[in-house]
Amino acid sequence: MGHGNTQKILLVIFAIGLVLILLSLGQYRSLSFGLNPMREGFYFFEEVITIPFTFVHGLWTDYVALVNTRQENKELSKNLAQSRVQCMTMQELRSENDRLRGMLDFKSEHAEYRLYPARLLAQDITNVFKTVIIDRGSKNNFFTDMPVVCPQGLVGRVITISPHTSQVLLITDPNSAIPAVIEDTRVKGIVKGTGTNILNLEYVRSTEFVQVGSVVVTSGLEGIFPRGLKIGRIQQVKMDQHKIFAKILVSPSVEMSKIEGVFGVGGHGTDAD
């Protein structure tokens, strides 16, 4: 047996011995102490080896392959902006549709009156007086003192008129006074504008029973406004036994700052266009 063979046999014995020793340890966990550094070493080795490959791969995926992304991004941004505009237009159309539907419902509910639709044109130049200009005038069957309403309730009355426009005095104007009645108790009074978004119900005796939340409607006494048009709800009642009349605040049913479409009420008869 030569020297080389002895060496081989010794190596095999060493290997078998090592295997036997390892097998004799039994618990895999106990190897961690010895194997962990090997894994760590392998990890760093792998990291170092793969750095150039990662760099090349990154270069390809982040730069070379994204040549068209900038252009694509621009187009997508443009599409998104267009979609946003379309969405806003749709929302506007939807709210307009709701408004027109409300007006149609109102017309069918008040079929006993001729209702002439009109659109808001301009507002008062001062913020003290509350008037608006609408786009219908004497050529469209509008006339002075014509009541103006919208689906939520009474808006005001026409005070001046031209062939194609009318000036409407809103019920919130300090010059406005409307004969009114509290719907449930039938207590009568005069609703006056204050120049703010609150109305005063005046000439109601302090002895009358008035409840907060009651609906106030037109009484039709003056002859300008038809009976039963909703003016608003009672917001606050101040009764003072030492005063003849109560102080009653009414919140108008129509939010004057948001009116767009209105109707001129043209007396009894069939519907107008």
Add this chain to the structure above:
Amino acid sequence: MVRTQISLFGILFLAVFLETIIVPGLWSQLRMDLLIGMTIGVIIHLTFSQGLVFIMIASLFLQAFSGARPGFVPMMYLFSFLTIDILKRVIYLENVLTQLVLALVFNMLLVVAYVISMDMELEGLEFWPLITGSILTGLMSPLMVRIVGHLKKAYES
């Protein structure tokens, strides 16, 4: 003179469009007065008679867009015109800051006059739109003065 007046009315028409449609469209309570700036402008750049004629007709035009008692708006602008015309002997109207403060003060005075004339209750009155409107009026007045000045210069040359 006629051409200047016609141009001034063209600008006034745009101003009214801005005051009654655009500005209330942005904030329903907000009002801005551009005629005050034009009043200062005509006092500086036009003769007294030319300015007075313009202010009277312009304020009548504005009256059509207000629920105020007929004649009230022209009266207020006539008062403003005459007062500022007297003030020009005392203060230097050409100064931008003077124009700004003057327009702001006169706008507030007009609002107070409207409120007093209507015997309105101040309870519930929204002050922020009034203050914002007065500040905007003040800020816009030097621009309106310059526009009047440019018109005058354009037709003189």
